[in-house]
Each structure stands twice: as C-alpha cells, then as structure tokens.
Amino acid sequence: MMERYELRLSGSGGQGLILAGKILAEAVAIYEGRNAVQTQSYGPEARGGASKAEVVISDGDIDYPKAMSLDVLLSLTQESCAKYSGDLKPGGILIVDSEMVTDPPRGEYRLYAAPITEIATTRVGKVVVTNIVALGFLARITEIVSVGAMKKAILARVPKGTEEVNMKAFDEGWNAAEELLRA
Amino acid sequence: MMQGNQACAEGAVAAGCRFFAGYPITPSSEIAEYLSIMLPRIGGRFIQMEDEIAAMGATIGASLTGVKAMTATSGPGFSLKQENIGYASMAEVPCVVVNVMRGGPSTGTPTLPAQMDVQQARWGSHGDRGVIALTAKSAQETFQQTIRAFNLAERYMTPVILLLDEITGHTTEKVVIPERSTLEIVDRAAPDEPPGEYLPYRLTDDCIPRLAPFGTGYRYNVTGLVHNETGFPTNDSRDIACLIERLTKKIEMHEDDIVQWNEVMLDDAEVGIFAYGSVARSANAAVRLCREAGLRAGLLEPTVLWPFPTKAVLEMARRVKVIVVPELNLGQMAREVSLAAQCSVPVRRLGRVDGNPITPQQIVDLVGEVL
Numbered sequence: 001m002m003e004r005y006e007l008r009l010s011g012s013g014g015q016g017l018i019l020a021g022k023i024l025a026e027a028v029a030i031y032e033g034r035n036a037v038q039t040q041s042y043g044p045e046a047r048g049g050a051s052k053a054e055v056v057i058s059d060g061d062i063d064y065p066k067a068m069s070l071d072v073l074l075s076l077t078q079e080s081c082a083k084y085s086g087d088l089k090p091g092g093i094l095i096v097d098s099e100m101v102t103d104p105p106r107g108e109y110r111l112y113a114a115p116i117t118e119i120a121t122t123r124v125g126k127v128v129v130t131n132i133v134a135l136g137f138l139a140r141i142t143e144i145v146s147v148g149a150m151k152k153a154i155l156a157r158v159p160k161g162t163e164e165v166n167m168k169a170f171d172e173g174w175n176a177a178e179e180l181l182r183a
Numbered sequence: 184m185m186q187g188n189q190a191c192a193e194g195a196v197a198a199g200c201r202f203f204a205g206y207p208i209t210p211s212s213e214i215a216e217y218l219s220i221m222l223p224r225i226g227g228r229f230i231q232m233e234d235e236i237a238a239m240g241a242t243i244g245a246s247l248t249g250v251k252a253m254t255a256t257s258g259p260g261f262s263l264k265q266e267n268i269g270y271a272s273m274a275e276v277p278c279v280v281v282n283v284m285r286g287g288p289s290t291g292t293p294t295l296p297a298q299m300d301v302q303q304a305r306w307g308s309h310g311d312r313g314v315i316a317l318t319a320k321s322a323q324e325t326f327q328q329t330i331r332a333f334n335l336a337e338r339y340m341t342p343v344i345l346l347l348d349e350i351t352g353h354t355t356e357k358v359v360i361p362e363r364s365t366l367e368i369v370d371r372a373a374p375d376e377p378p379g380e381y382l383p384y385r386l387t388d389d390c391i392p393r394l395a396p397f398g399t400g401y402r403y404n405v406t407g408l409v410h411n412e413t414g415f416p417t418n419d420s421r422d423i424a425c426l427i428e429r430l431t432k433k434i435e436m437h438e439d440d441i442v443q444w445n446e447v448m449l450d451d452a453e454v455g456i457f458a459y460g461s462v463a464r465s466a467n468a469a470v471r472l473c474r475e476a477g478l479r480a481g482l483l484e485p486t487v488l489w490p491f492p493t494k495a496v497l498e499m500a501r502r503v504k505v506i507v508v509p510e511l512n513l514g515q516m517a518r519e520v521s522l523a524a525q526c527s528v529p530v531r532r533l534g535r536v537d538g539n540p541i542t543p544q545q546i547v548d549l550v551g552e553v554l
Binding site (some may be wrong): 021022025026029030035036037038039040041042043044062063064065066068 | 184209293294295350353354355356357461464465467468471540542543544
C-alpha cells in the first residue's frame with residue numbers, strides 16, 4: 001500500500017513538463033488503476049521562467065493535491081533546480097539534465113544525471129521531445145510506473161503522426177538510465 | 184483524467200448548456216477552449232466575444248431565447264461583468280458565470296491561486312438582490328457543481344456564480360461521469376397562461392417569474408430599470424418595493440433547498456475548521472493529521488458560499504471551542520463566519536496571499552496553537 005509518492009517535474013516554460021506530468025499521472029491512474037493527481041505552477045510568460053508540474057501518486061484517496069515532501073525531483077534547468085530542490089526529502093531522487101544543471105545542490109539525495117536535452121536533439125533528432133526522453137529516464141530510475149502504462153499514456157496524449165518519434169524518445173531516455181544504472 | 188476546467192465544460196454540456204460566450208483569461212481559458220470544441224459538435228454555439236462585458240451580455244441574450252448559457256472568467260473579467268450580472272439579476276435571466284479565481288486586485292497574479300472574489304460574488308454588482316454562488320474543491324465536484332449551477336439558475340431564474348480557483352481549475356485527476364439518465368437536470372418553468380394573458384413578472388407564491396423564451400409567441404419587455412409585472416419600467420413605490428424585496432426573498436425563502444455543506448468529524452471536535460474550494464482539500468488533510476496527533480479537529484466544508492450557510496456555522500459554533508478559517512485571502516469569509524457565530528466562540532483567520540496554497544501543516548499548526 002503506497003500512501004503518498006510525490007514527484008515534481010521542473011524546467012523552463014515551454015519544455016512540455018506540464019504535459020509530461022499529465023502523461024505520468026494518466027499512466028498511473030488510468031492504465032494502472034491507482035490514484036494520481038497532477039497540478040502545475042507556471043509564470044505568466046509563454047516561454048521561459050521556472051515552470052513545474054507535480055504528480056502525487058497513492059493507492060488511497062489524495063486530499064491535498066500539491067507536493068509537500070518530494071520523493072523525486074526532475075530538473076531540466078539550473079534555475080528550476082535551485083528554486084525547487086529545497087522540498088526534496090532526505091534519500092529522495094534528484095534527476096537532472098547534466099548539461100543544463102551545472103551546479104546541483106548538495107544534500108542527502110540520490111543524484112542521477114544525464115544529458116536529457118542533448119539526447120532529444122542528437123539521438124532522437126527533435127528537441128521538442130525532451131519531455132518524453134525525461135519521462136523514459138525517470139520511469140527507469142524510479143520504477144514507479146510500468147513501461148506498458150507509460151507508453152499507452154504517451155500515445156493517448158501526443159499529436160497524430162508523432163507516435164514513432166515519441167516512442168523512440170521514451171526508449172532513448174529509458175536506455176540512458178539503464179546505462180547509468182549498469183555503470 | 185481531466186483538469187477541473189475541463190470537468191466544468193463537461194458538466195455544462197451534461198446540464199444542457201448549448202451556448203458559451205467568453206473572452207480568454209487565465210486561469211479559466213481551458214473552459215472556453217474545451218467548449219469551443221464540444222459545443223459545435225452537439226448543435227451548440229461558442230462565441231469568443233470582443234471583451235468580458237460583451238461576453239456577459241451575449242450570455243444573457245442567449246438565455247432569453249430559452250437556451251442554457253454560460254460564460255467563464257477570472258477576477259479582472261469578473262469585475263468587468265458585474266454591471267451585466269446585476270442586469271441578469273434584475274431581469275431574472277438564468278445563466279451561469281464561472282470565476283476561476285486568481286490573485287487581485289486588478290490584473291494581479293494571472294497564474295496563481297487565490298480566493299479573493301468571494302465577497303465580490305455577493306456584493307460586486309450594485310443594488311439589493313439575492314445571490315447564489317457555489318464552489319468546488321476537485322474536478323469531480325466541479326463537474327457536479329456546474330450541473331447544480333445550471334439547475335439552480337433555471338429553478339430560481341437568476342445568474343448563478345461558480346467560484347473555482349486556479350488549483351481546482353488546473354488540477355488533473357480522475358472524474359467519473361455518470362450516465363446522463365441518472366443526472367437530475369432542471370429546466371425553467373414555462374408560463375401557465377396563453378400569450379394574450381401573459382405577465383412575465385407576475386407575482387407568484389414562490390416569487391419566481393415564468394419567463395417565456397423569446398420566439399415562442401410571448402411578447403414582453405426586458406429592462407434593467409425597475410419594472411412591474413408587465414416588464415415595463417415603473418416609478419410606483421409599491422411596484423419598486425415589491426420587485427426589490429422579491430429579488431432577495433426569492434433566494435432567502437428557498438435557502439434550505441440551495442445551501443449545502445459537508446461535515447468531517449465535527450461531532451466531537453474542539454476546533455472547527457471552515458474551509459471551501461481548494462483549501463478544503465488542505466483542511467481535509469489537516470483534520471486527518473490532527474486526529475493522528477490526538478487533536479480533536481473537525482471540518483465544515485460549504486459547497487454553497489451564497490446564501491451563506493449561517494445555520495451550519497452557528498450549529499458548529501455551539502459545539503466547538505474555537506473556529507479556524509483558512510482561506511486564500513485576508514479574511515473575507517472569516518468575517519462572515521464571525522457574524523454567523525454571533526460571537527459565541529473566537530474565530531481565528533488564516534489568510535495566505537503570496538500565491539501559494541495553504542498547506543495542511545499550516546492548518547495543523549494553528550489548530551495546535553489555539554487548543
């Protein structure tokens with residue numbers, strides 16, 4: 001019985017992290033039949049600024065929908081990492097884009113770094129799928145949700161015609177985490 | 184899975200809404216976005232108007248033809264709509280106005296949650312009139328409360344305000360949409376008399392007029408001026424008093440049908456928490472945490488803010504030692520709670536206006552402090 005598992009996906013406005021949060025929540029709540037609630041916080045600008053999506057997962061009811069003590073923080077920019085890492089619980093998981101977050105905060109957490117944006121640009125060929133690469137990486141590191149549920153949730157949300165590139169993005173993120181865990 | 188704003192759009196369509204006029208404004212824009220897709224598919228109409236004021240006007244006009252109509256906005260737009268909301272109250276035109284609250288005054292904080300418009304919903308438009316305003320704390324409740332907003336509007340021939348906030352509007356979670364046949368849907372009553380004998384604002388026992396949809400053969404005048412039973416303006420003192428008293432009385436006399444609330448562990452509570460909207464979620468968590476820590480806290484969670492749940496608050500005040508009111512403003516409802524409690528217990532407010540939600544721990548800390 002999982003009482004409360006909290007994730008925060010953070011970066012810069014326009015990186016698709018709110019969509020990533022919705023996909024993760026749907027994977028858990030619809031395709032695995034558990035409970036999940038997703039919330040978001042962003043600035044008034046359409047691009048830039050620190051942006052975050054939060055997902056709370058539980059096997060029971062979720063009253064307070066926002067994260068209080070993070071099990072997982074994903075940060076794709078230095079600004080968002082600095083701004084949001086204070087809520088990470090001791091022993092929690094910090095996932096960062098190794099090219100963007102050059103100075104991760106010190107603390108009692110497990111750090112996993114990979115060039116997530118770079119993987120989207122070079123290995124997948126499209127920077128717009130950075131959010132899906134991040135989901136693949138996060139899914140492998142946290143093991144909070146099954147691959148099958150994640151892929152179904154991604155396919156249900158992405159625009160028609162982009163299924164293949166998004167599946168590749170997820171796999172590349174997953175593989176990068178796999179390599180890191182084996183190293 | 185859907186966010187509260189989408190649940191609002193789904194609830195509107197389920198209630199029979201077939202017209203939406205609006206002007207995009209964060210954090211309500213998704214309501215317009217979803218309805219712009221949904222309404223044309225089912226023979227409805229969606230219009231993006233030139234501004235907030237016109238959107239309210241179009242909503243009133245559509246409703247006069249018998250169509251269930253809605254608009255959605257946030258604080259700055261709610262301010263602009265007030266004149267026309269008063270017009271809808273005066274002319275007794277049913278419609279639903281959703282306000283997904285953000286921080287104010289003025290353009291304030293477009294993307295951040297607040298509950299600063301709860302008194303504006305009651306007193307924002309000039310003149311004496313009864314007001315119905317509902318609230319919701321989750322996507323599921325938003326779906327249900329949107330349907331209820333339409334039902335109350337049609338039943339009492341009045342604009343109904345649905346006060347959501349940024350957290351409720353933008354929280355994505357599971358929503359169970361019941362079969363249409365299981366939903367209670369209310370449609371406005373038709374006139375009892377033929378067109379030749381029709382008085383649109385005839386005084387009835389329930390104080391509710393029977394306004395015929397325009398285009399059905401009934402001819403009458405609609406105005407924001409004080410009018411008599413015919414709908415034409417009057418300066419007759421008896422007519423003036425009759426109308427203005429009726430606009431308040433038609434809501435007051437049906438309070439027991441309108442006002443609703445939930446109670447959580449209030450039976451043996453020493454501290455009563457009064458919380459609404461997204462803050463009610465924090466308060467539910469806080470009650471759980473308090474009980475785990477041996478603190479006897481309970482929760483009164485109104486789902487209707489206006490008419491104010493005076494009886495429920497007074498009843499709670501007689502049972503508890505102190506009342507705590509957490510809200511995303513600086514005491515707008517705490518003031519109302521104090522009035523309803525008639526000074527029988529202290530009322531402690533917990534206002535937060537920095538754009539962040541009130542956390543369960545903040546409420547727990549205050550409960551610990553007052554006990």
